[in-house]
Amino acid sequence: MGQHKAGLILMGSWLPSEASAFAAKGMVYDSFPFPTVGGSGNDAARVDFSGFEIPKQAKNAKVAEQFAAFFLSKKYQTMWAKDAQLIPVRSDVPVGGSLANVVKDLTTATTFRSQDGGILYPGYTTKVLDPIDDQLFFGKITPQQFVTQMVAAQKNYWASQG
Amino acid sequence: MSVAQSTRAGSSTTVKGGRGSPARRRGRMFIPFVGPALAFYTVLFIVPTVIAVWISLHKWAGSGPMQWRGLSNYVALYHDTLFRRSLLNTLELLVIVGVVMFILSFVMSLVLRDMAGKKIARAVIFFPHMINALVFGAVIGFMFNPGGLVNSLLQAIGVNSPPQWLSPDNLFPLIMAAMLFITTGYYTTILMAGVDRIPPYFYEDCAMAGANAWQRLRYVIIPLTWDVFGVCAVLWTISSIKIFEIIWIFGGSNGVGQPPTQSWTTAVYTYATAFGGQSIPAYGAGTAAAVVSLILVAVLVVLLRRAMRRDVIEF
Structure with missing residues (x-):
């Protein structure tokens, strides 16, 4: 792609910064949301967050809050967007380049989801969803079989969780 | 004799x-x-x-409170088809790779015994064991990817629809082949040390008694290397149940960051359960799988020692 040999890739907004080291000069990136099936326009978008977490039991929670506020100040959020090519959380920071359209799509979206639907149950994604999802993706099972197998696998999963 | x-x-x-x-x-x-x-x-x-x-008797995320679960983690393992699959894969590695590897190693140690330049040959066959498994992962990827070396060669001889070597279902046989390649030289070296230890006058004895090659193998070489065999069998049993990194290297580069479940061993199962990717860690369930593996090793080693027990022959 970066060598002007490909035109389209199903990927997140992190691609331009990751490919920058070996992409051809003058490569221009842009994006559009994945079309919804039978739906009208862009209503769902995927977002993953990176940020700060302060444990309840932390001894210096106040200082940690101050650090987070310092890091999220306009100056560093601008660098975050410009140099690291990541989406800032502040709306008063301008976003350019390939991220402009991503941010536009995010602001018009009405629902959001994160990686794996944000499911954090121990081992659910790796042991229940992924193996059956793989089979569906590789065309080994039909969507109906996928549903049946997922129902059975989830029953087992919840039974084993006690 | x-x-x-x-x-x-x-x-x-x-x-x-x-x-x-x-x-x-x-x-x-x-x-x-x-x-x-x-x-x-x-x-x-x-x-x-x-x-x-x-x-292993608790539900625990690695930090925070531990919740008592008794033997539930073990019961869950028993009912988990994925764990059974992982266990079966582990045993396949142990038995299939083990048997083929020992036959190859033994034949090679016999062939190399009389070969000219056997020191060089021994170094060459031992070499794969010293290389990081990562290298094999990279080489296999280079050889077997859809446009790789193997398919290019196959295309040259007219095979236009080669198997999908690296698909999740074909990965495990490929891993077994790679394991065979990596370990054979190692065990050949140990067996050769055992075969080399046999004093030449036994062979002279054989020649004088008119024994053929089979009889020499049956009555001299096998009895005198039996304890070395026993040690190798135990070493292989222990190391095969711990096989982890090669599975990870062969399948870890797919989108999910974890090898496809078809190629999991109990060691991979333990790791994936304990440090479950993007989800909350399940240390209790992971440790239960590790304890089962430990018991498996212990039982197999005891059985193996018992099955291979012979009076030690001194010479």
């Missing part, structure tokens, strides 16, 4: 008479000699094992 037999290697070292009672002298030396090793062993192995068993 004039082979002297004694029941146990240790029994011949007992000194009769001499200064004081050897048993009491030995008893006095027991604590200073064994003590430090035992202390290290207890701290580094026995205590962690006991803690692991304790953790």
